[in-house]
Amino acid sequence: MKIAFYGSSLLSSYWNGAATYYRGMLSELAKRGYDITFYEPDAFDRQRHKDIEPPEWCKVVVYPATETALQTVIAKAAEADVVVKASGVGVFDDELLEGVMAVARPHAIKIFWDVDAPATLSELRGDASLPMHRVLPSLDMVLTYGGGPPVINAYEGFGARVCRPIYNALDPSTHHPVPAQTRFEGDLNFLANRLPDRESRVERFFLEPAARLPERRFLIGGNGWDDKAMPANVRRIGHVGTADHNAFNCSPLAVLNVARDSMADVGFSPATRVFEAAGAGACLITDAWEGIELFLNPDEEVLVARDGQDVAEHVAALTPERARAIGEAARQRILSEHTYARRAAEVDVLLKHEAAAKRERSLA
Template sequence: MKIAFYGSSLLSAYWNGAATYYRGMLCELARRGYDVTFYEPDAFDRQQHRDIDPPDWAKVVVYPATEAGLRAVMACAPDADVVVKASGVGVFDDELIEGVMARARPDAVRIFWDVDAPATLAGLRDDPRQPLGRVLPHLDMVLTYGGGPPVVSAYESLGARVCRPIYNALDPSTHHPVATDLRFAGDLNFLANRLPDREERVERFFLQPAARSPQRRFLIGGSGWDDKPMPDNVRRVGHVGTGDHNAFNCSGLAVLNVARDSMADVGFSPATRVFEAAGAGACLITDAWEGIELFLNPGEEVLVARDGRDVAEHLETLSPERARAIGEAARQRILTEHTYARRAAEADTLIREQVAAKRERSVA
């Protein structure tokens, strides 16, 4: 089956946290026999910050972020058996969701794949007349990379025929243990771009513990932090490409995960960083959110913090030996239960069910 996937970027993780999710999912779907074409706009300097070359398992079409470029890629939708519009493309999102779904063949499976469901749902509740709200009841399926039962219930109440979470996961070929790297040496390493709906939580879970522990070394990676006031024991390293993620995760005593506000409120939304850090065998400290135990066992495979004080206390009591034990336990759990191969099998089953259902309806 041919998939036309309209997303932010497959080639660049620059201001694009969904990149590794797209890569892991679509690579595994390609291994299951899908013919994948990924359409991404030339926007936000992402093409100047590519992390990978076009892979052999997908055709990548980079189009100008113009109305002419938009029309050209929307015209390709009728060629596909499965048409996917992801959330957060960043340019022409409204035009894309209406345009590609209107152009899809009647027998094609039409999917909205939401990589930030809590934020999308908040926008739909504020304005149900927006293009996604109008298109939603006519789609075959909504897939999300997190959110669990609350997100499923919310989408189905807004008219989605089917909503299923396909959670973030690990690609063991790209995220795995490596040797430590002095560039990323620290007691607590944190990697995330600066976003308004996460900044206050970063202050509580990262900067406040740093201020409480001046003898500890804190490292922050990601874009946008250059002008943020920080304690003297915090070192900024800027954008960290995916090729350096393993070294970043393996070179600190522990790695911190901080959810965005909406994802923390809804729960059941582990970020890609959770699986990438665990896959590298890092000792992960995460802010508390509902559903963590579905992915990692608190106290044994992950350390959970309710606030910055908990983060500081975890660091004070964490020996290198215990950190390694927690990281290895997390790695084994993720390898067993949470790989993209398993997630792609779930998505494949859902897609083929929709294909069969559409065929039955056309015969009837």
């Protein structure tokens, strides 16, 4: 089957946390025989910060962020067996959603793939005029990269025929143990872009522990932190490309995951960073959120913190030996249960089932 996938960016992770998810998921679907074209706009300076070149397993079409180019790429949806509009493209989101679903062929499977369901659902609750309200009942399914029962119930309450979480996962060929690098050494490393609905939690779970442990070394990577006031023992390194994520995770004593406010409220929303860190064998400390035990066992495969004091206590008590044991246990759990190969198998079943159902309906 041919898939036309309209997303933010496959080639660049610059201000684009979904890149790892797209790469892991689509590369595994390609191994299952899907012919994939990914359409991404030339926007937000991402093409100047590419992490990868167009891969063999997917054709990538980069289009100018103009009305004319938009209509050209929308028309391509008519050639696909599966049409996917992802959330958070960043330019022409509404026009893409309505456009590609309108031109999709009758037999095509129409999907909205939400990589930030809490944000999308908040918008739907707040604005009854959004195109999504009109389009949603005509879609064959909504897929999300997290959210669990609250997100499923909310989407189906808005009229979605089917909503299924396809969680973040690990691509072992991309994220794996590597030798430590001096430039990333520290006691606690944290990697995330600065976003309004994460900042207060970063202050609680990262900056507060740094202030509590002035003798320890803290490292923060990601965009937007340059002008943020931080304790003297915090070192900033800016954007970290995906090629450096393994070293970033393998070099410190531990790494930290901090969910955005909306993801923490909904729960069941492990970030890509969780699987990247576990895949590298890093000792992960995460803020507490509902559903973590579905992915990693607290105290054995991950350390869970309710607040900044918990983070500080974890760091202060952690020995290199225990950190290695936790990291290795996490790596084995993720490799056995949470790879993109497994996630792609879930999607493959959904697509084949829907394709068969459409064929039956057309013959009825």
